[in-house]
Every structure is written in structure tokens, then in C-alpha cells.
Amino acid sequence: MNIVISGIGIIGGSFAKAIKKYTDHYVIGINRSRQPLEDALKCGAIDEIGSRESLQKADLMILGTFPQAAVEFVERNAELIPKSCIVMDTSGIKSEICPKLTALSEQYGFTFVGCHPMAGKEKNGFAASDADLFSGASCILVPCGADERSVEKIAALAETLGFGKIVYASAEEHDRMIAFTSQLPHVIACSYVMSPVCPKHKGFSAGSYRDVSRVAHINEKLWAELFLENKEPLLDEIQILIDNLTAVKNAVDKGNKEELEELLAKSRKVKEELGE
Amino acid sequence: MNIVISGIGIIGGSFAKAIKKYTDHYVIGINRSRQPLEDALKCGAIDEIGSRESLQKADLMILGTFPQAAVEFVERNAELIPKSCIVMDTSGIKSEICPKLTALSEQYGFTFVGCHPMAGKEKNGFAASDADLFSGASCILVPCGADERSVEKIAALAETLGFGKIVYASAEEHDRMIAFTSQLPHVIACSYVMSPVCPKHKGFSAGSYRDVSRVAHINEKLWAELFLENKEPLLDEIQILIDNLTAVKNAVDKGNKEELEELLAKSRKVKEELGE
Numbered sequence: 406m407n408i409v410i411s412g413i414g415i416i417g418g419s420f421a422k423a424i425k426k427y428t429d430h431y432v433i434g435i436n437r438s439r440q441p442l443e444d445a446l447k448c449g450a451i452d453e454i455g456s457r458e459s460l461q462k463a464d465l466m467i468l469g470t471f472p473q474a475a476v477e478f479v480e481r482n483a484e485l486i487p488k489s490c491i492v493m494d495t496s497g498i499k500s501e502i503c504p505k506l507t508a509l510s511e512q513y514g515f516t517f518v519g520c521h522p523m524a525g526k527e528k529n530g531f532a533a534s535d536a537d538l539f540s541g542a543s544c545i546l547v548p549c550g551a552d553e554r555s556v557e558k559i560a561a562l563a564e565t566l567g568f569g570k571i572v573y574a575s576a577e578e579h580d581r582m583i584a585f586t587s588q589l590p591h592v593i594a595c596s597y598v599m600s601p602v603c604p605k606h607k608g609f610s611a612g613s614y615r616d617v618s619r620v621a622h623i624n625e626k627l628w629a630e631l632f633l634e635n636k637e638p639l640l641d642e643i644q645i646l647i648d649n650l651t652a653v654k655n656a657v658d659k660g661n662k663e664e665l666e667e668l669l670a671k672s673r674k675v676k677e678e679l680g681e
Numbered sequence: 682m683n684i685v686i687s688g689i690g691i692i693g694g695s696f697a698k699a700i701k702k703y704t705d706h707y708v709i710g711i712n713r714s715r716q717p718l719e720d721a722l723k724c725g726a727i728d729e730i731g732s733r734e735s736l737q738k739a740d741l742m743i744l745g746t747f748p749q750a751a752v753e754f755v756e757r758n759a760e761l762i763p764k765s766c767i768v769m770d771t772s773g774i775k776s777e778i779c780p781k782l783t784a785l786s787e788q789y790g791f792t793f794v795g796c797h798p799m800a801g802k803e804k805n806g807f808a809a810s811d812a813d814l815f816s817g818a819s820c821i822l823v824p825c826g827a828d829e830r831s832v833e834k835i836a837a838l839a840e841t842l843g844f845g846k847i848v849y850a851s852a853e854e855h856d857r858m859i860a861f862t863s864q865l866p867h868v869i870a871c872s873y874v875m876s877p878v879c880p881k882h883k884g885f886s887a888g889s890y891r892d893v894s895r896v897a898h899i900n901e902k903l904w905a906e907l908f909l910e911n912k913e914p915l916l917d918e919i920q921i922l923i924d925n926l927t928a929v930k931n932a933v934d935k936g937n938k939e940e941l942e943e944l945l946a947k948s949r950k951v952k953e954e955l956g957e
Binding site for chain 2: 523524525542543545570572574579581582583584585586587589590591592593594595596597598599600601602603604605606607608609610611612613614616617618619620621622623625626628629630632633636639640642643644645646647649650651652653654657658660662665666667668669670671672673675676677678679681
């Protein structure tokens with residue numbers, strides 16, 4: 406296949422590297438700025454630096470940019486995308502962009518499959534990309550009405566690239582789960598490190614601090630966009646968390662040991678039932 | 682030295698194993714139940730199963746039990762502790778128990794030094810203990826008026842056992858920092874996994890979920906005691922967190938991208954300034 410990747414950051418770059426490492430496909434990179442493309446060409450992550458014209462020979466197009474930028478890229482270039490091409494996004498939110506991309510695919514004849522690789526780092530850009538970033542990770546596919554054969558093609562590629570699990574979901578189901586599993590931990594980490602005590606933590610901290618604060622090293626432009634494009638599910642999860650924090654707080658405040666132990670035991674059981 | 686360890690759980694057991702691995706000291710174990718002592722003797726973590734009479738030959742006594750249990754153990758056996766003995770606790774809170782242990786040391790003539798090894802796991806008991814649990818970790822010492830030579834002796838032992846850093850603090854300073862670095866992450870983890878979405882997370886989660894939820898696998902009896910014995914600093918930190926979560930929530934609710942980016946950028950800068 407000729408695979409065109411638009412956006413050679415950590416995700417697009419990792420797809421490029423994994424495709425070159427694990428398959429024989431030909432990879433063409435497109436990016437707003439030139440440097441990542443030259444770095445990617447130099448290290449063999451891509452075979453060619455492309456332009457919008459490259460889309461005409463694409464069998465697969467992977468969108469590695471921010472969500473709205475991905476939609477805009479496809480809107481601007483839709484007439485160049487062959488009808489035989491599968492377009493796959495990699496965004497962290499789905500309801501906000503999948504219907505737009507599906508509508509474009511119906512209008513121009515190509516196929517669109519939503520994809521969210523559950524992998525990342527608290528770093529960005531091509532320099533942070535890694536051929537094995539997806540190793541063992543979950544790949545969420547949001548078919549959006551695409552034909553079965555195209556979806557299976559993407560699933561097979563994902564397995565070849567090292568993903569450990571393929572999960573299918575609707576856009577709404579994806580966004581509801583992601584609000585909890587990914588967005589809320591980022592909101593927590595950022596809110597946590599805002600305590601006035603945080604800058605003095607060294608010498609007084611260990612694994613608990615490290616783990617809860619890790620993703621506060623955030624790309625604020627990307628995550629502000631992701632949060633606002635998944636507003637209702639995220640607001641729900643933040644409120645649920647505040648309610649649960651308040652329950653613990655009230656038990657501590659009342660000095661009610663039995664109630665506190667009960668609350669904590671419930672949490673332990675959730676983890677135990679998950680085998681974690 | 683003859684070192685008596687009271688409470689052969691994960692912390693007491695790890696001290697025993699580390700002392701046998703890295704020093705020539707003689708270790709005597711005391712525990713409420715018999716099994717951990719037999720396991721410890723069998724694997725060479727202790728040299729002898731002791732009784733309260735063993736305290737009479739102790740040069741150092743390490744308290745590995747829950748905080749209140751540690752105080753009660755010393756109260757019950759204070760008259761057996763030699764005046765030359767240093768008693769060291771390992772509790773996660775200090776203001777609640779250090780004054781009591783210091784008063785007992787003054788009454789009976791032994792020396793008390795508060796100690797909090799900043800290491801642990803989301804598992805408990807002797808089976809979870811490890812000779813290298815403290816490797817590179819911070820050891821917080823709360824001297825509580827002990828003479829300099831005794832404090833230095835504990836610090837030197839801690840370095841020999843693999844601790845990477847010795848930090849000195851007052852009981853109040855310790856408790857204020859620990860409320861943020863250790864207790865709040867446990868409150869967060871437990872509150873987080875109480876979302877009704879949590880049991881369905883598999884396939885939709887990655888590192889962010891794993892890290893923030895890890896310590897929800899909690900020992901509720903230990904942590905309920907620790908929370909209640911550090912009530913005011915913990916209540917402060919929970920409230921600060923709720924306020925910061927609410928600020929993010931409001932920015933998302935208003936759809937105010939600029940305000941949201943500013944909030945997230947502030948958090949990123951806290952981490953960057955810490956070099957994390």
C-alpha cells in the first residue's frame with residue numbers, strides 16, 4: 406500500500422516508524438512544518454516527503470494532526486482522495502469529528518474509519534515518536550458505517566503494528582469511556598499540581614506523587630481542544646469525582662472511621678474485581 | 682547492634698531483609714501473628730523470633746506496625762526498653778504519635794527518633810516485603826528532640842540500607858507535605874475508581890488510567906487511620922483539589938478555550954520548573 410500520513414508528531418511519527426519496521430508499505434509524510442519531515446526521512450520513518458498531490462496515490466491516509474485540523478485537512482483536499490482510499494483518523498475524541506469525516510467520505514466516495522490508538526507519552530513531536538509506542542496497547546476502532554472489509558483491513562494493520570487488542574465502539578461510547586480513562590486523569594493531574602505545596606514536594610514524595618502528577622506535563626493546546634470537544638461526558642466525570650472526593654472529605658471531617666473504611670473498601674473491591 | 686523489629690509486614694519485613702542484606706546486625710522479629718515470623722526466619726530476614734523480653738537487649742527498635750498500635754506497644758513495654766536503645770517508628774503520620782513517643786522516651790530514658798520511609802507498594806504483609814524496597818527512596822527523619830548522635834546513627838543506617846536521600850522535618854512540616862504527596866493521591870485514586878464507568882474501562886484505557894487508579898488497591902484500615910490522624914492538612918488538600926477541579930470544570934462548561942489553556946499551561950509550568 407501507499408500510506409500517506411498527515412501530521413508527523415508523536416502519533417503520526419510512531420505510525421510511520423511502526424509501518425516501516427513491521428510492514429513493506431510505502432510511507433509518504435505530509436506536515437505543516439518541514440523539519441519533522443526531514444528528520445523522518447533521514448531516519449527512514451518515511452520513504453518520501455509528500456504534498457497534497459500525494460493523496461492521489463494513497464491507498465490509506467492516516468490523520469495524525471489535532472482533531473479539527475484533521476477535519477479541515479480532509480475538507481481542503483477531499484477531491485484529491487481516491488475513492489479506493491481508506492482515511493483513518495487518530496483523534497482522542499470521536500463524536501465531534503467522525504460525523505463530519507463520514508459525511509465527507511460519503512460525498513467524495515472514499516472510506517472513513519475512526520481510530521484511537523490508546524498510547525501516548527507526556528511528550529510531543531516527532532522526536533518522541535517510537536516504532537513500538539503501540540506495543541500491546543489497545544486500538545479503538547469506530548467504524549462509522551464503513552464497509553466490513555475496510556474495517557478489517559485497518560484492524561489487521563493495527564495488529565501487525567503491535568497493538569495488543571482491537572476494540573470496537575460507537576463514537577458516543579468511545580467518548581464516554583475516554584472522558585473517564587484519559588481526559589479525567591489529565592484534569593486530575595493538572596488540578597493536583599496546582600496545590601501551593603507542590604513546588605516543595607521533593608524529598609517528601611514517592612510513587613504516588615509521581616503517578617498522579619505525571620500527565621500534568623501537558624500539551625495545553627491539544628488537551629483544551631480535546632476537553633471542549635467532549636464537553637458533556639467530561640463535565641459529568643469531573644462532577645462524579647468531586648462528589649466522591651466530597652464523600653471522603655465528609656467522612657474525614659466527621660472523624661467517622663467506619664464510614665471512611667467502608668468508602669475505601671468499596672474502591673479496593675472495584676480494583677480487585679477488575680483483577681488489578 | 683541487636684535490632685528488634687515489631688511488626689513484620691511490608692515495611693518491617695523490608696527493614697529486616699535490607700538489614701540482613703546490607704549489614705551484620707542481628708535482627709529479632711516480633712509480630713502479633715506467628716506466620717510472618719516463621720516465614721521471615723525461614724528466608725533469613727530475621728535471626729530470631731523474639732518476645733517482649735527481647736527488648737531488654739535491643740540497641741535499636743523499629744516499629745513497623747500501624748501508628749496507634751506502635752504507640753500502644755511502646756506504652757505496654759516501655760519499662761523493658763534499655764536507656765541506651767533508640768526507638769524508631771516508620772509511620773506515615775507524625776504529629777499524632779511523635780509527641781506521645783517522645784514523652785515515653787523522656788519518662789523511661791530511651792531515645793525516640795521519628796522516621797518515615799517514603800516507599801511502599803499497593804500490597805501488604807511480609808510476602809510483599811523486599812530487601813530493596815528503599816533503594817533510592819527518601820527517608821524522612823523527624824528528630825523530635827533526640828540527641829544528634831542518635832539521629833546521625835539512624836541516618837547512617839538508612840544510607841546503608843539503600844535510601845537515596847535523608848530529609849529532616851518537624852512533625853507538622855512532615856504531615857503537611859505528606860497530606861499532599863501521599864494521602865491526597867490515595868484519596869484521588871479511591872474517588873476516581875468509584876465512577877460507574879470504571880468497571881468497563883478495559884480496552885479503553887492506558888497509562889493514565891493505570892497510574893491514577895493504582896493505589897486504589899488500598900488497605901482501608903491503615904489508610905482510614907492515617908487520614909484521621911492527619912485530619913486538618915488532608916481536609917485542606919482535598920478542598921484545594923476540589924477548587925482546582927472546579928476551575929477546570931467551569932472553563933470547560935463556559936467553552937472558554939483561552940482560560941482552559943491558561944489553567945493547563947500553569948500546571949505544565951509547575952512540572953517544568955520542578956524539572957519533571
